[in-house]
Amino acid sequence: MPRRRPSTDRLLGDERGSAALEFIVGGVILLVPIVYLIVTLGIIQSHALGVEAASRHVARAVASAESVQDADARASAVLDSLVREYEIDADTLAVDVSCVGRPAECPGAGETVRVTVVASVPLPLVPPVLGLDEATRVGVESSSVQKVSRYWRDG
Numbered sequence: 001m002p003r004r005r006p007s008t009d010r011l012l013g014d015e016r017g018s019a020a021l022e023f024i025v026g027g028v029i030l031l032v033p034i035v036y037l038i039v040t041l042g043i044i045q046s047h048a049l050g051v052e053a054a055s056r057h058v059a060r061a062v063a064s065a066e067s068v069q070d071a072d073a074r075a076s077a078v079l080d081s082l083v084r085e086y087e088i089d090a091d092t093l094a095v096d097v098s099c100v101g102r103p104a105e106c107p108g109a110g111e112t113v114r115v116t117v118v119a120s121v122p123l124p125l126v127p128p129v130l131g132l133d134e135a136t137r138v139g140v141e142s143s144s145v146q147k148v149s150r151y152w153r154d155g
Helices: 006-013 018-063 068-086
Strands: 094-099 112-121 138-147
Touching (some): 018 068, 018 094, 018 138, 068 094
Antiparallel strands (some): 094 112, 112 138
């Protein structure tokens, strides 16, 4: 076994101050991505809950309305409220109202109405360089169905 010089042994055995450096480096390398992931998942979950609530409540508003004008007014009020509450970007929100089974008039008395709401969630801290902010959006979608009131009127 080759013999080492005393100065090398002293340097190899001296670990003063290395724990703080390891904690800082390890904390930055591990903690920052975990915090970013938690924040991102929280934002996506919030939008998913908002889209689900929007589809459910719009379907209920349309199904319990008495006419097309009443349904439009109720659906608009519900959407405006939920967009504000869940901080959803209204420009990325798409709402589709259709009826199950192809009835002649949609919605109509006794029919089943399906409401699908789609939105996209921007990821935090993504710069708007070269369209990265648009390319890194996460889509969320929800559908709900409700039976239309039998008291529905056509006009």
